[in-house]
Amino acid sequence: MSNKIAIIGAGASGLVAAIVAARRGAKVHVYEKNNKIGKKILATGNGRCNVTNQHIELSNYHGSKPSFVNPAINHFNASTCKAFFAELGVELVEGQRGRLYPRSLQSSSIVELLVYECKRLHVEFFLETKVESISKNSKGFSLHVEGKSLRVDKVLVATGGLAMPTLGSCDSGYEFAKIFGHTIVPTHPSLVQLVCKEDLKPISGVKVEGSIEVYEDGQTKTHASGDILFTNYGISGSAILDISRVVSHSLLYKRALHVKIDLLPEYSKEQLKNLLKKRQKHSNGKSVALWLDGFINSKLARFIEKSLHVKSSDDLNNKELTKLVYILKNITLHVDDTKGFKTAEVTAGGVNTQDINSQTMESKLQRGLFFSGEVIDIDADCGGYNLHWAWASGMSAGNNIGQG
Ligand SMILES: Cc1cc2nc3c(=O)[nH]c(=O)nc-3n(C[C@H](O)[C@H](O)[C@H](O)COP(=O)(O)OP(=O)(O)OC[C@H]3O[C@@H](n4cnc5c(N)ncnc54)[C@H](O)[C@@H]3O)c2cc1C
Structure with a gap:
């Protein structure tokens, strides 16, 4: 009897897992609450999709235990990633x-080719279908969807995080995890813009190539x-996203x-x-x-x-210049x-x-x-690096969930 699995979420991670599990002979159903597959992938890299990076290092990853990523990114590294996408027909350029x-510089190519491969492998998609809850009994798992109960052997929660709810993000995955005793490390936004106390309207729209230092309690x-x-x-x-x-x-x-911003880090x-002193020679009352x-x-x-304190550049003395x-x-x-x-x-x-097996992505609790x-x-x-984690962990989960 074939291994019947449900993947919740047709995002980056769920799609790769679906392909890998189906290649292993599993019967794969993917549930997605959006009316489109891979909606977030389409928005990535300003519509160009920064698929991965030539240099995937542990130091690019964060969380309570960053080394959790090691087995997945060692198995699915930048070259494996390139080979995986090349097989689908995607050529990656640096x-x-x-x-x-x-x-193609089009994120739509990534989605279209992932979906083509899923369909070729008979993965079934259920769009506009929000999984409301999951339960488990001796016969397997039940997914609760629109008042119905769907029985499957195994479940992959690939529901993503909370970033950009307009693209489908919600807290479902955390709620599903809690049902089985998992704990949730408090969430907060990352790669995000920062709100400041100061009134910056007068310089709104100004962009500099600068450097920035963050101070916490001094x-x-x-x-x-x-x-x-x-x-x-x-x-x-980009510098702000990096510190965010x-x-x-x-x-x-x-x-x-x-934060302290250096507008002119090159000097x-x-x-x-010295440069300002030199410029002062031509200040001419400006x-x-x-x-x-x-x-x-x-x-x-x-x-x-x-x-x-001075308005005329001629009046800038040594103290004012400093x-x-x-x-x-x-x-x-x-x-x-x-x-x-x-x-x-x-x-x-x-x-x-701590409650997920980093080799297989299987829960240690269920x-x-x-x-x-x-x-x-x-x-x-x-x-x-974020998409790389989605693909790599999806690859690992798909390989293991797909085993009969
Ligand atoms: C604007 C933007 C640009 C980005 N650009 C890049 C980039 O260029 N490179 C990069 O590496 N990273 C980028 N990222 C981050 C990257 O897109 C994510 O880290 C990655 O998509 C996460 O993949 P995922 O499969 O875990 O989750 P998602 O891609 O978020 O997929 C989860 C899916 O699950 C569905 N879902 C959730 N709950 C349920 C439910 N109960 N029932 C059914 N379906 C459900 C959601 O609708 C969603 O489609 C970007 C993110 C954003 C928002």
């Missing part, structure tokens, strides 16, 4: 910082460099946070002061803002001018909040890894119950 994208916690975008609510951009996990975690425990303090214009963004120049250098290299902002799960790309926290992807207490840096 972008910046080792990021790999489909050559102690430095982390730093990043790259794009920093000032917005009317706070800060966004640490910030969001500190906010969860209500710790006082501030040391001394170099910058206001500080106009004098800085052409060197930094004009909106930033006007914003910074307000923090100085202050100006400090400001340019230490824009200090107090972080109040994140933009939350509504706009976050990823969920940190989730089903506690045989036949498996977990994969973002629902687990694993999240990663920006750069293809």
Whole structure:
């Protein structure tokens, strides 16, 4: 008799698991509450899908026990990932910082080819079908869907996390896990924009290539460099997404946070002061803002001018120049909040890894119950690492759930 399995969630992880389990001869049913398969995949990488990264390292992964990812990412590494997608017909090409994208630069190609392979293997999809609950008796598992009870031998919970509910995210997976005694590590948004106390409307829209340092209760916690975008609510951009996990975690425990932004990391303090002194030779009575214009963004120049006591660049004495250098290299902002799960790309926290077998993705508390992807207490840096975890854990779960 064939092994009848149910996968809850037709996202990145569920689709790979469905393919692998079906290749092993299992009869696979996939339940998805959205009206579309792979809705979140379509939104990834700004519609281009950053599938994975050339350099998949343990240090890119986070959670209560990051080493939980080791068996899955050692088995399904960047080259196995490339080979898996090549077999489906997807050629991956490298972008910046080792990021790999489909050559078509269309996330839809990834979804279409995954779905084609699923259908070729007779995987059955049930769309607009929300699984409400799961129970277990001596005959197997029952999925409770729209007042009906569906019997299966094994279940994979691939329901994702809480990030971007418009794409289908919800807390179902955590509720299913709790039924069987699993605990949930408190969740918080990651890869998310930050809300600041200061009024940044005057510099909203200004983007710099800067560096940023995070301080929690006065102690430095982390730093990043790259794009920093000032917005009317706070800060966004790649450097902000990179620090957001640490910030969001500190906010969860209500710790006082501030950040310092270096607008000109390419200059040391001394170099910058010398440069400004040189520029002063041609100040010709210009206001500080106009004098800085052409060197930094004009909106930033006007914003910074307000923090100085002099208005004319001719009047900047040594003390004022030192202050100006400090400001340019230490824009200090107090972080109040994140933009939350509504706009976050990823969920940190989730089903506690201590009760999941990292080799098989099977629950240690309930045989036949498996977990994969973002629902687990694993999240990663920006750069293809989150999707890689979804594919790799889906591969591991699919291989093991698919065994008769
Ligand atoms: C805008 C955006 C861009 C991103 N870009 C990238 C990127 O370029 N590279 C990268 O590595 N990562 C990226 N990520 C993160 C990455 O998309 C996720 O980590 C990954 O998709 C998680 O896969 P998953 O299968 O675990 O969950 P999901 O892909 O979220 O799939 C879970 C599915 O389960 C369904 N579901 C939930 N509950 C139920 C239920 N009770 N019944 C039925 N169905 C249910 C949901 O509708 C959903 O379709 C991005 C995320 C976002 C939001």
